[in-house]
Amino acid sequence: MKITTIGIWGGYPNKNEATSSFLLEHEGFRCLVDCGSGVLAAVQNYTELRDLDAAIITHYHPDHIADIGVLQHAAMVGMQLKEWKTPFPIYAHDRDEDGFRNLSYKGVTEGRAVEASQTLELGPFEVSFCETVHPVYCLALKFTAGGKSVVFTADTAWKDELIGFAEGADLLVAEANLYEKYVGIIQGHMSGRQAGELAVRAGVKELWLTHLPQYGDILEILDAARGAFRGKADFAKIGHSVEI
Ligand SMILES: [Zn+2]
Structure with missing residues (x-):
């Protein structure tokens, strides 16, 4: 499968860029992972919007859903031009009733609920949570296709269960929103060291860091990850595509 980095920022986008988002492709099927601020503009560097087959959302914070509204407008225009396959499916959990309801819009997009316990068949991908x-x-996401796997931690503080979930992944895309001094102070996120430790303990082949902070020197976060994980580790790089 092919993965392309659309955006790498947590909370809000840096200037002219996008919040953390990725495009996954396999056997012609294209799935957008998260759709926060700046994503709809940025993803068009890599695909026509009408060639997207699905989107999947990890949770309902604005840096993961802010561009759902404009994605819906694109789908509506595309439907009027008869260029889009509609309704366009947007997969997400439904624990946030309002958030989930808003994924469906005028028959052009359709929210489809996922459960942490299920395995979703999504085009050529098997997705677990x-x-x-x-x-x-x-929900963290694991995409498997063609005997390869990519795991996205989504937004999270350290959690032991993520070790088994990410075990043996060909690529771990881990959030690393924190400088070490904020661990235990800012809730709900990991530091670079923790992302690196997750990569080590899960035995993944490669680590990408995403959901980065706009302040401080983010190289400190990468250094901390590399201090823990001696395999291949780097920032997710905007516009960079690799075949897994
Ligand atoms: Zn969040």
Whole structure:
């Protein structure tokens, strides 16, 4: 499968960029992972919007859903032009009733509920889920296809269950929103060291850091991750595509 980094920022986008989001492709199927601020503009560098087949949302914070409204407008225009396959499916948990209801819009997009316990067949992907530790209910995602797997931690503080969930992944895309001094002070996120420790303990092949802070020197976060994980570790890089 192919993964492309759309955005890497947590909370809000840096100037002219997007919040944390990725495009996954396999056998012609294209799935957008999270759709926060700046994502709809940025993803068009890598695909026509009408060629997207699905979106999946980890939770309902604005940096993960802010561009759902404009995605719906794109789908509506696309439907009027008969260019989009509609209704366009948006997968997410439904523990936030209002958030989930808003994923469905005028027959052009359709919210489809997922459960942490299920395995979702999504085009050529098998997607499984793990509840994270975050101020709102949030699901980590594991995509498997063609014998390869990519795990997204989504937003989370450290959680032991993520070790088994990410075990043996070809790529772990881990949030690393915190400088070490904020661990235990800012809730619901991991530091670079914790992302690195997760990568070590899960035995993943490669680690990408995302959901980064806009303040401080983010190289400290990468150094902390590399201090823990001696495998291949780097920031997710905007526009960078790799075949897993
Ligand atoms: Zn969040």
